[in-house]
Amino acid sequence: MSLRWQAALLDPLMAGGWAVVHCRQQFLLDGNGALFPRDWLKRLDLPLLSEQGLGHFDGEPVFLFELDFPADVPGARWQGLRQFMQEDDRDLFRLLGYATQIGTWVSQHRFCGSCGSPMQARAGERAMYCPACGVQHYPRLSPSMIVLVTRGDELLLARSPRFAPGVYSTLAGYVEPGESVEQCVAREVREEVGVAIHAPQYIASQGWPFPHSLMLGFHAEYAGGDIVLQPEEIEDARWFAIDNLPALPARQSIARYLIELYLSRRLGHPEPVLPG
Ligand SMILES: NC(=O)C1=CN([C@@H]2O[C@H](COP(=O)(O)OP(=O)(O)OC[C@H]3O[C@@H](n4cnc5c(N)ncnc54)[C@H](O)[C@@H]3O)[C@@H](O)[C@H]2O)C=CC1
Ligand SMILES: [Mg+2]
Ligand SMILES: [Zn+2]
Structure with a gap:
């Protein structure tokens, strides 16, 4: 870095x-x-x-x-x-x-969510502190998984209605209380596109300030099921052949990195570098 x-x-x-x-x-x-x-x-x-x-x-x-x-x-x-x-x-x-x-x-965090008093920045660490009741808050980080699901030479990519026209990406979602990241990967894939996966393999992570995610990136092999879209979040999802990919997400994103890493390994090309 x-x-x-x-x-x-x-x-x-x-x-x-x-x-x-x-x-x-x-x-x-x-x-x-x-x-x-x-x-x-x-x-x-x-x-x-x-x-x-x-x-x-x-x-x-x-x-x-x-x-x-x-x-x-x-x-x-x-x-x-x-x-x-x-x-x-x-x-x-x-x-x-x-x-x-x-x-x-x-x-x-200007006011305490517990008692409503004004909060203060704490000296010596990055924390907001309530002098009235002692509640302390640290910067918010939301662990999120992101996964590339593949089936041989095919990549499962999806688009959200928020994406630029034509762009398809890997699946992502926030970790819920009580679950492991691996459980989150399997749950989000099932919820968003209806398919089952084999045990996901951790690849790399990226801090993502839109708005406060820590992206934990995985690869997973398809295990079964047909694509069924979750209508509120996913506008379209398809299997794309490795030599016929749609428009992809920004170069600086771990989504793009996961896709390019898979392509490079499959095709024997040099591996991409994950943007910090
Ligand atoms: N760096 C990258 O390559 C990429 C990053 N992302 C990021 O991944 C994150 C999660 O992706 P999504 O598909 O949007 O998540 P998602 O599939 O969990 O659904 C988003 C929905 O989750 C709920 N939500 C919002 N904040 C939450 C939180 N902190 N905890 C639990 N639920 C929450 C809201 O209802 C929101 O509409 C987002 O921050 C997104 O920007 C997504 C794709 C690519
Ligand atoms: Mg999602
Ligand atoms: Zn308080």
């Missing part, structure tokens, strides 16, 4: 440094990029909900300004996190992915 971006706890009382400005999965951007001189931002009258120290980018301290609403700043515009993902700078995307998760978590 590259060292340009490193998360760290920084004290907001320190002066100087850089800052990113976030609101609802969007970041402020100008001709110099998404990092702004922090002291300059402080002189603007921004609707600040919280300021958080994030870590270091190219060795420089970086802070987060989490806003209540996407305010207008002259000479700057707002850009969504997905757009940053599609651009070339992986380290900047990792910084912004972290920032969006911390900012969303902080803004959604």
Whole structure:
């Protein structure tokens, strides 16, 4: 993993440094990029909900300004996190992915869910704390499985109504309380497309900030059953021949990686690299 971006706890009382400005999965951007001189931002009258120290980018301290609403700043515009993902700078995307998760978590934990008192950021760790009743919350992470199901030279790919036209992907879903990831894989495949699989094999993982998933990637061999779609989530699912694949998900996704890894092993090509 590259060292340009490193998360760290920084004290907001320190002066100087850089800052990113976030609101609802969007970041402020100008001709110099998404990092702004922090002291300059402080002189603007921004609707600040919280300021958080994030870590270091190219060795420089970086802070987060989490806003209540996407305010207008002259000479700057707002850009969504997905757009940053599609651009070339992986380290900047990792910084912004972290920032969006911390900012969303902080803004959604301003009040204690147990007693309703205002929460405080805790010194020395990334946690929100209720001084009245002692409840403590850490950044939200949702374990999710993602699986490529195959049958020899055929790949089972599906599309959700949310996807871009023509794009098909691997199956994914959130882990439920009390189940193992392997049980989740079998359940989601059964629920979404109605087929049974053999024991899934773990491949790799990816942090996915849309909005706070930890993707655990698997491969599974088909074991039986015909495709039956889960109508609320799956618009279409099919077996695609290895040499006749549809449009695939973004290069930066583990979905794409799982597909390309299978193709490379099947066809004897060099293996792809999982984007960090
Ligand atoms: N990096 C990648 O390659 C990919 C990542 N993903 C991510 O995987 C995750 C799960 O995929 P989906 O098919 O959307 O999940 P899913 O199949 O479990 O269904 C989504 C539904 O689950 C419910 N839900 C939302 N948040 C939840 C949570 N934290 N725990 C339990 N249930 C929840 C909602 O009703 C939502 O409509 C999403 O974050 C998605 O962005 C999905 C495909 C590719
Ligand atoms: Mg799903
Ligand atoms: Zn409380």
